[in-house]
Amino acid sequence: MSKIIAVLPGDGIGPEIIAEAVKLLNTLNQSHGLDIQLEEGLIGGAAIDVTGKPLPDATLELVKKSDAVLLGAVGGTKWEPLPIAIRPEKGLLGLRSELGLFANLRPAILFPELANASTLKPEVVVGLDILIVRELTGGIYFGKPRGVRKLDNGERQGFNTLVYDTHEIERIARVGFESAMKRQRRLCSVDKANVLEATELWREIVIEISNDYPEVELTHMYVDNAAMQLVRFPKQFDVMVTNNMFGDILSDLASQLTGSIGMLPSASLDSNGKGMYEPIHGSAPDIAGRNIANPLATILSVAMLLRYSLKLPELADKVEHAVSKVLQDGLRTADIRQDGKTVVSTREMGDAIVAALN
Numbered sequence: 001m002s003k004i005i006a007v008l009p010g011d012g013i014g015p016e017i018i019a020e021a022v023k024l025l026n027t028l029n030q031s032h033g034l035d036i037q038l039e040e041g042l043i044g045g046a047a048i049d050v051t052g053k054p055l056p057d058a059t060l061e062l063v064k065k066s067d068a069v070l071l072g073a074v075g076g077t078k079w080e081p082l083p084i085a086i087r088p089e090k091g092l093l094g095l096r097s098e099l100g101l102f103a104n105l106r107p108a109i110l111f112p113e114l115a116n117a118s119t120l121k122p123e124v125v126v127g128l129d130i131l132i133v134r135e136l137t138g139g140i141y142f143g144k145p146r147g148v149r150k151l152d153n154g155e156r157q158g159f160n161t162l163v164y165d166t167h168e169i170e171r172i173a174r175v176g177f178e179s180a181m182k183r184q185r186r187l188c189s190v191d192k193a194n195v196l197e198a199t200e201l202w203r204e205i206v207i208e209i210s211n212d213y214p215e216v217e218l219t220h221m222y223v224d225n226a227a228m229q230l231v232r233f234p235k236q237f238d239v240m241v242t243n244n245m246f247g248d249i250l251s252d253l254a255s256q257l258t259g260s261i262g263m264l265p266s267a268s269l270d271s272n273g274k275g276m277y278e279p280i281h282g283s284a285p286d287i288a289g290r291n292i293a294n295p296l297a298t299i300l301s302v303a304m305l306l307r308y309s310l311k312l313p314e315l316a317d318k319v320e321h322a323v324s325k326v327l328q329d330g331l332r333t334a335d336i337r338q339d340g341k342t343v344v345s346t347r348e349m350g351d352a353i354v355a356a357l358n
């Protein structure tokens with residue numbers, strides 16, 4: 001039976017970068033008989049405009065029956081005046097929690113050709129290969145109570161709750177350890193156990209789980225230090241595991257080590273390996289509609305989809321090699337432009353990837 005892939009372009013540059021990923025999937029489908037069916041759905045601002053909701057029921061139905069989800073990005077200034085509860089970003093958070101996608105894998109790998117595109121010195125980033133494992137369905141982004149309330153003294157007070165249950169920490173810690181087992185067997189757990197009780201528990205549970213993985217060298221780091229170390233000496237890290245908000249921030253930081261946020265893919269997995277694949281960047285309203293966005297993070301997300309959901313690691317390697325090849329050939333989108341290299345559009349980059357596959 002064909003596998004269904006839900007395709008959710010979203011807002012801003014979302015439709016532009018997803019078009020290139022779809023081009024790639026259709027090419028692979030023809031050349032390698034993937035037996036996949038792509039079905040498009042609405043999410044985010046695009047969904048609000050049509051249905052009034054950031055995550056319409058039809059989209060939820062589609063993603064639930066799908067084998068994998070490919071997402072562009074959501075959000076934009078147009079929808080910012082809306083209450084938080086019905087903004088585009090809520091559609092994405094809803095999707096993650098409805099599908100139970102608790103494990104977000106964010107590899108930060110530097111393609112050697114982009115060593116000079118990073119704002120850090122080449123010797124600091126050449127050879128960089130970090131995997132950030134971010135907890136995705138808990139913590140302060142979901143914790144209750146939350147809101148803005150009026151105090152007796154007439155002031156307003158904003159509040160959110162950082163909350164983690166043991167089972168949530170256990171399962172993400174296991175993903176961290178399992179990932180480390182497939183790599184250099186080093187896991188750094190990032191917390192703020194010196195001031196936040198929820199992350200004190202996090203550390204305790206991670207240590208407990210480490211007993212099942214004696215081959216993995218476990219270290220702990222406070223998040224403020226981790227941010228500093230990522231810039232000072234990022235190659236010290238193999239796998240980092242952390243909570244939802246810390247992972248959000250640290251992975252954006254790590255993206256810049258690789259040259260551009262337009263280079264970083266991600267996979268969000270449930271406990272059975274069903275996944276949603278998306279670039280880590282947002283909808284980039286500042287460059288939307290200009291055919292200049294970098295589609296490589298989305299194309300590398302397709303590689304992750306092939307590897308984790310379709311169980312086609314060789315084909316995933318092939319896509320990653322195509323990205324290397326195109327960069328070696330000197331093609332660059334504007335965000336990774338370098339002297340002496342050719343700046344290409346979003347569509348031209350997508351075409352070059354398809355050509356490089358052959």
Ligand code: NAD
Nearest residue numbers: 073074075076261262281282283284285286287293294335
């Ligand atoms: P952003 O990631 O959209 O953009 C940050 C900067 O990086 C911008 O200068 C943008 O032009 C650039 N950039 C991002 N992706 C790029 C690409 N593929 N190629 C070239 N340059 C790229 O973050 P932001 O500006 O903070 O947020 C914009 C909107 O996106 C907001 O509405 C925000 O809520 C939303 N957002 C969505 C997601 C998501 O859908 N997963 C993630 C983050 C932010």
